[in-house]
Amino acid sequence: MKKSIEAYLFQLTSQLNKVNRNEFSAHALSEKVGLNRSTVSSYLNTGFRKGILLKIKTYPVSFLHKQAFQENYFEVSKNEYDSFEELFAENQTQLVTIDPLEQVIGATGSLREKINQIKTAIMYPNGGLPIMLLGSSGSGKTFLASEIYEYAVAKNILPSDAPYISHNCAQYYNNPELLSSVLFGHTKGAFTGAETDREGLLDIADGGILFLDEVHRLSDEGQEKLFTFMDTGEYSPIGDNSIKKRATIRLIFATTEDIQSSFLPTFLRRLPVIVHLPSFHERPQAERLQLIDQFFIQESNILQRRVSVSSKVLHFLLDANLEGNVGKIKNIIKFACGNAYSKQWQNEEIVVRLTDIPVEHLMHPFSSGKMINNQKNMKQRKYLPNTTYQSNLETEERKRVKTFFNRLLDDFQKIDAHQLSAEQFILFATESVILLMDEFVFYTPDDKETSFFSYMIHNIRSTFQFMNENYGFNQDGNKVLSIANYLYAKENQDFLTNHPKWENLRVPLFQFLEESMKDELWLAKRFLNYLSIQMDSEFLDEDIVFIAFYLKSMNLSSIESEIKAVVLAHGYSTASSMANVANRMLQKNIFQAYDMPLGITIDEIEKKVLQYMESYRVDEGLILMVDMGSLNIVAQHLANKIQGPLLIIDSFNTPLLLEVGNLLLQHATIFEIHDKIMDTLQIKKQMAMPKVNKKKAIITCCYTGMGSAIQIKEIMKKSLGNASNMLTILPYDYQKLKDHKSYELPFQMYDILAIVGTENPELENVPYFGLDKLVNGEMIDGLVDLLSDYFEVDIEKLKQELIFNFSLRKMVETLTILDADRVLHSVREAIDELERSLEWSFDANRKYLLYLHVSCMIERLLRKEEVDDQEDIESYKRQHWGTMEKIHRSFQQIEKEYTITISDLELRLLNDIVLN
Template structure:
């Protein structure tokens, strides 16, 4: 099969320009070969990872045969392209973004440089600081390329590099080199000479070792920076102009090497890190790039031993990146000389220059973990097989989880088996990530991740009661560090089809860990300014689920409270392990803690956690029995307090919980002996019953639904709270939102289901057409005495469109409704679709309110992503705008982008 696929794809790629691009998708290839699509997809992805195919990141993903492209004389410089057009007619990329570390250790430096290059009126001067060999000259050349890309200089503009150290002891020659000289300016000046500034006119002049400039030279330079004018040496009456962008480089401390007047004219000072101070991932990519370059020069496949890679990664070599590049060049050349007739050149430690071979023996004498050698192929820039073992492990996991989930969807596998299998795999991978030793945990990126994850977990504990411990921090840091925000599944066709279903599956089956994972990763992505990946949510959800050894048959919460540094923690930990389940949480308390503080701690726990099934407190002192009296008005379910806590007592309580006993059954089962006391407290107040109303388009519509429901129910609903609430918060945070803590929510009524499994949802359209009247009345029967028939009549009356628009205060209801209806019909015509009853209701209700809101000069909430949204949905928004032109003309208004977006959301449902 593999041979058949290879031959077919080769022929297909050779005829690339004939027919549609879809032919190269896994689906079309499978149909053409009459083979299983899943099998074909697996083969294609495997061949891509082995470097045999080129991937086009379309949707669907396309695969092209690499050798066929080369045979067709198509240049290939990477493994993935955004489109076939970019493969066939490659455009120059962003020179700065292509630099290794541009989104890592050099991100701040690159941002500074972009600012300097794009600054109006000839940009800003740039000073590059860093030790010798840190890449200053290389970066200066990339700045030149970037300036040409951005068309701030001509594509044929000059780039002139000059080392100021050449004439350090001869100021006259240095001035002459920079500014030129007239005939007779000094002894030997037999003719007029143009300087570097004049030669660099219209382009970039790069001055390396600029600290070697004398004070006089610095003064001349900053005069030119101020005026754009200079005089050649020998005649100050001559004033010449030049348009030159300046880049300086130095290895010295700028404050001791330069005049203050010179420094003041350098607004952009960029510091480049030493090789050893860059993250290991960047150091490895630099080393890989040097070996790939040597492979191309020698036109041989290179196989490099891991001990050599390890030496280059971890040695603090003088000369920095430049030195490492030269060492690699020497080692490859040395290996080539001895094996030049072989197709594969093996590069080992023995190929290092002698001085570095000895250095290796001194510094790396201890045996290390055996790692696989690395292979480099000529004429490539990006090689998938250079990924770390951990990245390959994650790629395999995500690839397989997509296939396994498809079986669950097709009912070929059980959901629970799918969950348990992936929880086990995630747990094993986490163990490997934590204990593997291929990276230094002191690296800056690792430290940054550790800090932000601790902060995030602190936030989640404060707001949601999510417990933090050291193991969770290390596990999450290890995973995110090794994955490095890589979007592994970005080009996976099946994942793009499945991911929404996968998110819904996790939301349904693993609701709490899924919610925590999404909350944590969303917050982290904001703090670290990086994209939120659904695949990470999947992985972390399974990890969070694994933290609960297994589900308990009930949801009784149990807390051990004891004085001492770790007394409570030790008791809870021992019993949880003995039971094999996480039954108990622990609070270790100082000896002198007051009862007020303990009470506050318990109240916070009650507010953070759902304790509907009851709460058991196991305490070490009888004085804590007073907590019962204090907590009576705060608890929403039975509370049991037992004192004189001990391991046997905790174990006995835990066993009852594991067996599924209720809180009152546990209370009855515990025998009081000796000095042990127990008490059962029943809450004195019950939470008020409530209905939540919500609408996708915002709080305004949710409030209108609330008001109409109140009119329908009248005096019979005096004991019932009808609460409008933000739909997006409900959909994201589920039962963790405030209303569920304060009220006993009977149902949610709205225009869009926020999918909270524990709470019934009734759609507004179902109430309007009468379908859900009986269900609505049934949910209220115990709380409100209502006549079904009369209630139904009132409901239909109050929910009629006319009654809704009567809530408008400054507009004529009949007129505005007529105009809105006309606009909506025009929109159906323009889009070629027919709106559902629910969409029509939403559009009428929202548009009438919207017109009045605009006339009142009230605005909707700002949306940070509006520009991105317009780029994606601009066509639809333009059609909506066109349909509402008559409305705009009638009321002399203009629909802003934010309003058009809300209308588009309704249209798209």
């Protein structure tokens, strides 16, 4: 029954413009399908919740079939509308935001660079730059020129009523003087037959665009007059050089000829933008098929019939070695459709077969020899009338990828609207990617070009090998096949360029990924960067996002930003041999080697190091060990380009490598290594820091881990408002700060103003602001005074924001999605009970930390998230069983209230806070 309702609604929606809108109500539908209204209403609302149907909240409520609507009209951005007017107004909004040049077939593929050139020319100040379009006849020069005009109008570069004049100079083949007259105008008596003054094309096109096709027909004199106009904006009509006219015109030229032999060098020098357009058969197969689809859709609209095209016709058009170009293909399609229509005009569907194509074209050989072999792979295609775009022509895989990106942007907006948490957003996106990639493992495209696909597989496998060798990124056949099929199905098309939300959400989305999925984002960029070099093909921002979520789904272990060490030595294998010995003795691959020829220059060494830094994370620092006496020069060259500390060691040997390697294995900082390496070896060493003005920063830390430190950072940012843009708020590991003090990296990279946290790591000369003191207001004034010394802030407003955001209730609201009042009430009773059981009172800091930790613990347990295993938990329990038991009893009411179980691992964390 559900299927019959859905099928009927699909058919009805396809004829939306021809039927009464009341036909889409539950009552009307129930009468048509013969079911009672309540049953139909239930089915319709279920379909709406599943995203199959659109709901129009008119009276009565109407339902449309979403797929049928999008196939016949336009893509929608949501599933619910207040009225039909709102629904159709969305199409007008989409039309306003469309970039005409991005709609050109190939704009994200073979014409990508050409379109960028054209946009540069049109956007250039003071009237833009002249454009020359080169290409064989029928390659689309005239069409592209008209789209350039539409782009200029859409971007408000030209007013909507600006003239667009297109003129083909070929019609003056035998009379170039007359062409000059048409172009510049003429005065009475200028030549025989010039009986009156007459305006030229420059007069008519003033304020707009003049497109001159086959411009090579201009005489040398005409070219000279034209480039004089290009230089000065002035021209004279033929017959009277004393008359000076002015015009502001953007010029577009086109020619099929070789420009070096057809134009004066002085004319060519005035053409900074020369765009070469590929012929039809130079285009990728996906673009050729898009062009064919477009022409058949146009014919379907003209004939007002569904048009069905056989696979043999499609292969003929794709592969036949025809003279001519896109225009020839278009004319063949027009004739074939007309031929089929003349025989089948009484049918609702016109079927186009190979016999409908002109016989003289069928005699041409096929360029690739693939037609016979591939006929079974290409399916028949159907085209619908009254449309300009038909999503039914896209593969299901492309539709699913597009749906993924649409939902991704919708969900990302829900974070700001507090409808989704960041964790939920990542979870939903990751699950969607997993489902897609599982499907791609078994995806076998109908039109897959075996040689190209094999080439793609080879390069992706090579990229995985590179990632495995350098980052421990394991590969398997499914991963290779999934990514290959994803990229093949997309055909390098940008799904988000024209998405109405992408322009505003792109930067915030990448900032979010940088903060929440830093490792996966970095790996995705490395993966696609390496693959793009291998395949000589650029990848898109959306591909980076997709691959990042795919990597997230693999649950990769966090990539540690460790100190890296590189050995550079002269000789065929000197560096490699020494690094290999040290790595084998240390039983870990610590050193990477570069063997250098004797004549290598400082610039070449610098290039090697920079290439390494682009390929590896060196946030914690880089140790460069060289065997040459150019330490100071190397340091000076790199100081302006490094992002982290650089330790350069001159004159090294195996014992020194082992010493440095052992310190790295002990997780020493780069500054400790600088201080500890053996001075008795009489080595030279130098520390270089990035030559940047250190940005002011505040460190946040928490005894219980990084999670709370990150949350404190968020509260600080919210409190500071715009002032937070002037400094960095940096969550950092408490234990590292306590153990290594100012040796830690933040103190080398930033000017640390203060530390805010739950426990003081006790660093000299760095003010500490305890969270408990901020909560009770005791240290608010001190923090505000400190910040006002460095930044222009509204002191009273900042105080109010800090007081509000650091209140305990607000903290819990920020840290969890649970009801803050209920959580705090439950935690207070548990802590009160614990104080009674232990017979002592907790100080303010300890009590605050317990409130904070337990609130987060409850949510964590509700999400089924476990803390890390602890190997010594059994011995710890034997040592502290008394207090752990009392803690557990005190928190039993919380276990009952939230239906959770507090494990021994969680009790240990609570015990650590209680005992400090």
